[in-house]
Amino acid sequence: MSVPVLYRIRPASPEAHLFEVSLTVSQPAKKGQLFHLPAWIPGSYMIREFARHIVTLHAECGGQPVALHKLDKHSWQADPVDGALTLYYQVYAFDLSVRGAYLDAQRGFFNGTSVFLAVDGYEQGRCEVEIERPRGKAYQDWRVATSLPLREGKQKDNGFGRYRAENYDALIDHPVELGLFESVSFKACGVPHEFVVSGRFNADLKRLARDTKKICEWHIRLFGEPAPFDRYVFMLFVGKEIYGGLEHRASTALMADRDHLPRPGAKGIDDGYLRLLGLISHEYFHAWNVKRLKPAAFQPYDLTRENHTRLLWAFEGVTSYYDDLALLRAGLIDRERYLGCVAETVTTVWRGNGRTKQTLEASSFDAWTKYYRQDENSPNSIVSYYAKGALVALALDLLIRDKTKGTKSLDDVMRFLWKKWQKDGAGLAEGEWESLAGDATGLDLHDFFQQALRATDDLPLGPLLATQGIKFAFDYGAGLTDRGGFGAVKSEPDVPRASLGIKGASDPLGVRLQHVYDGGAAQAAGLSGGDVIVAVDGLRATDADKMQAGLIAGRSVIVHAFRRDELLTVQVLPKAQTADACRLSLMKKTGPWPAV
Structure with missing residues (x-):
């Protein structure tokens, strides 16, 4: 029995950065089959127009050419045919990021949004993809890493072979890594995990796996076992002065500086490795918060245009709050190190005048045109829904703990939201996150959200942190590179800098x-x-x-x-100079947060 839609992809010309793709529709539409390529990728909220990287494109039926008509920047329609229709096309892949596709003689990587045309009318049907090895002896040892399930259910030929997806949305939500990577495996709460690292490096991958396992198990237990996936794959490319991550339903694509990996024999966690672990934690948390629990505006995604929502603060900001917090609660860093991370986030937000001009809801809504298209004036005009969103989550957590005398916290809100999603699978309407937070805690949070989301006033972090015995203050720092941290306020200079x-x-x-x-x-x-x-x-x-x-x-x-x-x-x-470097320090009597 033939599959309704079959893709084949091969690194045809690594030196020219070209993937060769074919797409066969067994029963094309009688009026002429319509195809389109996504204009953006979920998790990165900017129109990227991936179709611009298609170099050649033609169609055939029974070995005979079929006319294709371009309808707009990313859509084509084939003439009616009697029989299976196959498209053949090349994609230029030289985007060294987590969002697109990349290919050279050392490595290949792609997201489905960059290489797999959607077949109109078949988006909800099953499909398969054949991932082929590049030709030549130089590539005989290349391997494949992806969370896509193999059609046969067993891995063979270094991962090259036929994979399956229940629909188009699933097909494009499992990125693929190709090349001579190293890998290490572990189980978190019984779920198999694989950590794949490509690029040139010298690192202790066993330690990376041990530390990542602790992070994963904390996240899984926060929401409750079992995890929402049967297997998970981390795909990390390391290079020089690069950084980024993009979440997927059972995997994540990551980029980091090679020097941020743990060195063989090294003890402790330096700042670079801390940043990498925070990135790992952030993208893993997204497996719950945005890949499944998501705004109603994303359900389903319309990948042809912007999908506006005022809720990105809840899905990126809350995730940014939990990423470093998980490192503390998983036992990887201590309270002082964590509070230093919080202080740096505060400093980042306070140093931008955009926080006095743009609300957090507006920042979320305008991500497509402002946050993802930043210029030299951005700090003066916008506020980050990641950074300020994390501070709103912090303030909300502290407020809930204080008002309920420690019987409730933001953890309870997240579990409440997750149980709702498990029950109905519905996306959250605009404003619904706020009402559900009140339901989960029994508190009237209206005034808090009015100030935090729809006003530009600074958050009352000082009084809220004081409820846990933490002092909040600012000093002049030691220059532009001083972003604050844990410790007492530095003495004021005799002459202001x-x-x-x-x-x-x-x-x-x-x-x-x-x-x-x-x-x-x-x-x-x-x-x-x-x-x-x-x-x-x-x-x-x-x-x-x-x-x-x-x-x-x-x-x-x-x-x-x-x-x-x-x-x-x-x-x-x-x-x-103004005092804008945040310092957090402990008072004599402290509360259980942030350790609990």
């Missing part, structure tokens, strides 16, 4: 201004994002922190900067 109100990065010519903040000295002098400061008072500028360290608030300096190829000479009056 001077600030230009910038975020800068090194440039061959000097210091490139990535952001110029509202109300700062640089903005008042007419400097803009993208300008490159080459000298201050006749001395070469090489480092943003060092450049500002020699300034005195209220004493003007002459700044030379390039804007494009034009040299600017401006007089800048540095301002006194």
Whole structure:
């Protein structure tokens, strides 16, 4: 019995970064079969127009060519045929991210949204995909890693072979890694997990597996066994100065700096490895929170256009709250290290004037055009639904604990939401998350959500943290790279540090201004994002922190900067730095949070 829709994909030309794909429809529509490729990928809320990477495309029936008519940027319709219809096309794959497709002589990777055309009318039917090995001796040892189930149920030929999916949505929700990767396996609450690592590295993968197992088991037990998948695959590509992750129903695609992997024989958790573990925790939590429990606006996804919702704060922000918290509760870091992470998040939010202009609901709704399309002015105009969303989750957790005298917490809200999804499988309507949080806790949370989601006031974190014996304060930090942390407030300098109100990065010519903040000295002098400061008072500028360290608030300096190829000479009056580096410290009497 033939499958209704069969895909075949092969790395046809790794050196040219081309996948070769065929798509056979056994019984095409009598009026002419319609096909389309998604314009975006779930979890990354921006129109990406993946169809632009299709290089060639033609159709055949019984060995004879069939005319294809392009209808718009990502849709085609074939002429009517009598018999099976097959499309043949090539996809250019050189997007080194977790969102698209990539292929070279060392590695292949793809998301189905980039390579598999949807067949109109067949989206809810089963389909299969044949993943073929690239030709040539150089690729004879390549392997396949994916959470897609094999049609036969048994892995063979290094994973190359026929896979199945119950529908198109499932097909595109299992990314595929190809190449000479290393892997390590473990079980979490009895569920098989595989951790696949590609790229050049020297690391202790057994330790990575042990630490990841602790994270996974904490998440599973938070929501309750059994886990919502039979098997889970982590796919991590490591390189230089890269970072990112994208969640899927039974896997996640990750990217990180190779130096953030645990070194053989190393003890403890350095900042790089902590960041990697936080990323792992974040994407794994999404297996519950957004892959299954999700906004009604995403059920089903319309992958041809934007799917707006005001709830991203709940699905990304709440997840961002639990990612580092899980590291503490799984026993990987202590309370002090965790509070340092919270302080850094606070600092990140407080340093952006966008928090005074954009509400969290608006940030969620405008993700498609603002958060995912950031420019030099973004810190002045938007607030992150990840970072501020995490702080809202923190504030809500502390509020619930305080008002219920410790009998309820945000954990109870998440379990309540999960049980609802298990019962009805329905997405959450706009505003429904808030009402269900009240149902789960027995509290009237209306005023809290009004302030947190629909106003731009700063959250009352100081009083709420004090209920758990944690002191909340700000100091001047030690420069732009000081994002706060755990510990007592640093003593105030005798002379306030001077600030230009910038975020800068090194440039061959000097210091490139990535952001110029509202109300700062640089903005008042007419400097803009993208300008490159080459000298201050006749001395070469090489480092943003060092450049500002020699300034005195209220004493003007002459700044030379390039804007494009034009040299600017401006007089800048540095301002006194504001205290914006958050410090969290413990009082004599502390509560059970965050350990419990």
